[in-house]
Amino acid sequence: MSMTEQEARAWIEGRVPRGTMAGLEKLVAMILDEMPRQNLIAASTAESIWTRHIVDSAQLVPMVGKGGPLRWIDLGSGAGFPGMVVALMLPELRMTLVESRRKRIDFLRFMAESLGIADRVTVAGQRLEMLESSPHDVISARAFAPLDRLLPLAHRFSHDATLWLLPKGRSAASELEAVTTSWQGDFRVVPSMTDPEAAIIVASQVQPRGKGQKGRR
């Protein structure tokens, strides 16, 4: 069974300080307020925004080891899922949100300012293909591209120890199957908390097959 909205809010409340909860409440309010101007989330999911978008994003946080500041890049952030939610929850994080659509770019920048996290959240307002390469400790992408397109596009933003967190709906197993001959690494399929039929691909040491190891940075 899926989580209820009440369970989703309680799950978050039990894990974050009050200030972070207030930030998440504000993010939800801003997105719902913006909906008449742009289609940020499917209208059918607006009433279950805590389950379908906030917890769906927040469930990635415990998958990341605790430690020093992380460089995290979120590909095709849209309304900020999962990137903006994660940035609110992890105060030491330096987050890059990649998004190519003008109205979404402006809205992401406005949200980061309004939430007081613009000093550590960069909105790269361009197509991922045009963004200069740089290594990141975590790469996330939700509803961005199938794995066989995502890995070649995003690999230049990784290093040897990069953790890949890719919420994949129901297609995780078939997407993984499609890359086994061309990519190697430690790939796991983890069930999603918010949808019993969905899964997250969690991967590390991802390399094109036949290539040597990249340097650890």
Ligand SMILES: C[S@@+](CC[C@H](N)C(=O)[O-])C[C@H]1O[C@@H](n2cnc3c(N)ncnc32)[C@H](O)[C@@H]1O
């Ligand atoms: C289906 S939406 C998903 C948004 C968000 N990750 C989510 O799960 O709610 C995909 C987003 O990726 C953006 N996008 C698609 N191709 C892109 C590219 N090549 N570079 C940057 N952004 C891209 C789109 O504008 C859109 O906002």
